[in-house]
Amino acid sequence: MAVVVVTDDIMAVVVVADDSMAVVMVADVVMVVDVVGEVYVGQAVSEDMLMMMMMMMAPVWVWVALGCIATTMAATSAPNIVFILADDLGWSDVSWHDSGVETPNLQKLIDEGVTLDLNYVQPSCTPTRSALLSGYYPFHLGRQGLPLSEMTPAGLTVNVTLLPEDLAALGYSTHLVGKWHLGFCNEAYLPTRRGFQSFYGQYGGRHHHYNHSYDGGYDFRDGDRVALEANGTYNPVLLTDRAVNIIQQQGGKQSPFFLYLAYQHVHTPLEVPDEYLALYPNESDPDRRKMLAMVTAMDDAVGRVVAAINASTFANNTIIVFSSDNGGERPVGLNLPLRGAKVSLWEGGTRVVGLVHGAMLENTPRRYGGLLHVTDWRSTLLAAAGAAVLPSTDGFNQWEALRTGRGRSPRKSLVYDIEQAGDDISGAIRVGRYKLLVGPQNFTEEEGPWLFDLKKDPYETTNLAAARPGLRKRLERVLRKKAKEMVPQDRPVDDPAGDAENFGGIWSPGWCRREPSSLQISDHLRWLPPVEDVLEDS
Known part of the structure; x- marks a missing residue:
């Protein structure tokens, strides 16, 4: 007999073979387990091992049930998800809004995918990242207002489940490459404590793109380890090398992956290799020229990521989302014809460029004119991953409208x-x-x-x-x-206990003088x- 069990929003199909053994499918992983009372304890097995075990378990109906499970698994293979978040990218700082900007790789994704015309975010870094991963408006979590600084004794409240935790429960491997910027004063706030199985990048919101330091402190980690070897290498090169490695390591693995690739480009300081500056000889403003060069450097990085996906065996089962975290920052970022800029509630601060790309999207290329807010991504991506139950948050599931181009956005207000x-x-x-x-x-x-x-x-x-x-x-x-x-906004005054000089010149956790936030939603x-x-x- 087959029994469907749903626990903590994870569906398991249990095919009982006899009183002591069973075949279990949890997400896309098949396990042969010992049955102890009502507790199933086991481990994933190879196909050959599974066949050998099944031969010992004999009954024909078990083979039939296993065949049904395999068919279900193939039909419901969860897609890989790559979410690329740019930093301070302006509305007119891309080729599809200004042909003078060199972004050929992003342009190709636009030409093949879905352009998000009404893609809304928060007006600055921390609030947008909070909303993206939690699905809640920042004012529901105390994360509204100014971004966190390196010495802010606070972080994203720990009493809310985040998107990587949801996806991990569905069998995904989860990776953050790049900028965290959701607090690190207490270890409970760290990305590897919030659902990411691997982390490579920076805790804070700003550092130099070559020496990875800010205000006297170094900020670059590989997991919990300080990655001093990154010093001297251009930030998008480091991040893209790791992202490509993660993608290549997925070859042959059955479980899907979630890669959150959060570039610090084009956030200040304005630093870029000379080869990119040479692409904009007619830009008279030297700072604007550097920023545009940084845009193209990031575009090259995105191109490398896409090339790695296309070279894989799972290219047709990978969703790519690209968005900026807020509007461009004055004076170098350009949001015209929209009004305003970063740190404002005008359209230029909150309506940003965005796209979705993937072979599963129908009727592409096309434009999506539905109202979409950054809080929607948690439910939308979980729906794409096949979650049976979606969280109740401020966000809406937009997956079917994005995937098919049919129907309207469920969001009518924000x-x-x-x-x-x-x-x-x-x-x-x-x-x-x-x-x-x-x-x-x-x-x-x-x-x-x-x-x-x-x-x-x-x-x-x-x-x-x-x-x-x-x-x-x-x-x-x-x-x-x-x-x-x-x-109420959860942003106490900066605490000198967190100064990098107290930790040998390294921005580090472990100095909060209060418990991790447990704000009520x-x-x-x-x-x-x-x-x-x-x-x-x-």
Whole structure:
């Protein structure tokens, strides 16, 4: 007989052969196990060993059941997932928005895949990474506002499960290559404690691209080990070498992998090999020229990763996602025609370039005009991985719409951010085509509130707040109701105990003077009124 068991969102198909032995499939791993009461204990076995064990277990129905399992496994082979996150890449800093920018490898992914037209993130580094891995708006976790610094005694709250933990439970191997930037003062915050089985890169948010140091401290690790041998090698070369190695090591393995490749490019400091500078002889601004050269250096790195995937046996079963973590940083990053930049809630700070690529995507190339927010990736990628149950977060599962091009985005609204601003709040919300911003905003001397029809005015040029007072008030009521769910920002003042000089010039964990964060997540997740109720008579 066959018994389907679901435990902790993992499906196991158990085919009982007799009173002492069983064949078990958990995710895509087949095991022959001893049965002790109701506890199954065993290990993965090779095909030859499985056949030998099955011959000893004889009954014909077991062979039939095993054949069914094998068929199911082949039909439901989980895809590999490569998520590439750029750092501070502007809207117009790619070839598909400016033909003068050299990004041929990304352009090829665009030409073969799905372009994300309404791809929204948070306005800066830490909040976006928090939302990506958790599926929660940062204001629900206390991670809104400024990014963490190297001496901030805080990190991403440990009472929320992260995407790599979900995928590991589904049988994935999980790897972070690049920038973490979600806290490291306590070991509980480290990536290898949050679901990543391997880590190669930096704990903090900024360092020089050759010496991997910032403010007197070195920041580059291979797992928990300080990787001093990385000193002197250009950061994207190091990260790409490791990413390619991980991909090549997957050859012959049955279990899928998740590779989160988080480049620090094109974040300052502006450092790049001369060969890339030579590609932009007509750029008169020397800093802009360096930044564009860094874009092309990153594009070359992406090309190497894609080439490694294409050379593998699993090229047709690998999803590639590419996105920036926020808009380009002024003055070198260019987000035009969008308004604003990094660290702002204007479209130029939060609407970023993005794409999805993979042989399983239908009707490509195409553009995806559905509203998509960084919180959606956790549920979307878990759905792509075949998870039977998706987490209840702020995100939506967009996989079918992305995969097929049929149907609409399940997301009809989003909260850009909410922060405390003195006795009031600062934030922004989008419901349908309308966006409202309240409180102090960067890159303007105007006083709000601001109301925009993003369908007619995607560049936020015409404030409708005075002309549409009823709509403004309805949107503001929604935003203020959401603000009641806000967890206070978890960013205490920097603690000198974390200074790298206390650890021999190495940015290191183990100096927090408080327990890892256990902030309570709001009970009202995902609540927003129907669009038609907010926009009635609009």
